[in-house]
Amino acid sequence: MLALIAQASTTTDVNVAQNVAFYIIAALMVWSAFRVVTTDNVVHAALYLAVVLVGVAAQYILAAAEFVAVSQVMVYIGAVMVLFLFGIMLTRATVGSEDKVNLNNKGWAIGIPVALAMFGVLVYAVVDAFEDAVLIEPSPEQIASATTAISDGYLGPYLIPFIALSFVLLAAAIGAIVLARKD
Amino acid sequence: MYAANFLVLAAALFCFGVFGVIARKNAVMVLMSIELILNSVNLNLVAFALMNSVAIDGHVFALFVIAIAAAEVGVGLAMVLMIYRNRRTIALDELSEMKG
Numbered sequence A: 001m002l003a004l005i006a007q008a009s010t011t012t013d014v015n016v017a018q019n020v021a022f023y024i025i026a027a028l029m030v031w032s033a034f035r036v037v038t039t040d041n042v043v044h045a046a047l048y049l050a051v052v053l054v055g056v057a058a059q060y061i062l063a064a065a066e067f068v069a070v071s072q073v074m075v076y077i078g079a080v081m082v083l084f085l086f087g088i089m090l091t092r093a094t095v096g097s098e099d100k101v102n103l104n105n106k107g108w109a110i111g112i113p114v115a116l117a118m119f120g121v122l123v124y125a126v127v128d129a130f131e132d133a134v135l136i137e138p139s140p141e142q143i144a145s146a147t148t149a150i151s152d153g154y155l156g157p158y159l160i161p162f163i164a165l166s167f168v169l170l171a172a173a174i175g176a177i178v179l180a181r182k183d
Numbered sequence B: 001m002y003a004a005n006f007l008v009l010a011a012a013l014f015c016f017g018v019f020g021v022i023a024r025k026n027a028v029m030v031l032m033s034i035e036l037i038l039n040s041v042n043l044n045l046v047a048f049a050l051m052n053s054v055a056i057d058g059h060v061f062a063l064f065v066i067a068i069a070a071a072e073v074g075v076g077l078a079m080v081l082m083i084y085r086n087r088r089t090i091a092l093d094e095l096s097e098m099k100g
Helices: A002-012 A015-040 A040-062 A066-090 A108-129 A139-143 A146-155 A159-180 B003-024 B025-046 B058-089
Strands: none
Touching: A002 A139, A002 A146, A015 A040, A015 A066, A015 A139, A015 B025, A040 A066, A040 B003, A040 B025, A066 A146, A066 B025, A066 B058, A108 B003, A146 B058, A159 B058, B003 B025
């Protein structure tokens, strides 16, 4: 096993430590995502979703996307999870397990073949297209200048989408306030 | 690191999200499943940014998706709250007045 890993690390330019970390985090993420869609408790589902979001942030760091990872932590774990927990509390879903409410639709089992078929097609397409595509490892200079490059992108070629996005956020904030207002 | 690692993980998250959207009755759970789907797409975008050359466009798109997802959750949860206030339930199969 160790010889195999050593051979793999010498014959290809695949970083073993990066791969091991990837698989550990990926297993945790897949298990948590499974629990998000199968658990009977809404609060537990939200907390499992938080685990998935932390895992995604860790994968961003493994993929040398530090700025996206920090944004993920601030926006998702800081803001979206709090919104979800408030939504759960305000819609008075059962906290704890005092009574098991049925969270699934009547025909929920139809989702299993749909999801499995979609996963099969996706894996087939991915393996067919990117079978031995190796992600390049950016140099330290490139990692250090990534945030500069992102800001150059936002204020350069993506300026119009950026302004449009700020209007979308403004409209969403106003819309959420109008919708959730008491009267 | 193979690109297929990230893409297959993202495919798994995407399919869990699709299953959640189909199977769940609680509107908040459906919103959580949509978050799973959006995160899987983000993972793909960040992986594609390292595919051929170190391009930053994947990160920019991922940040766009994060911002849109935040807006979507805000509006979605406001709608859920309004439905709960009017109907005392957020079970999606009971909201069927528009059915022909």
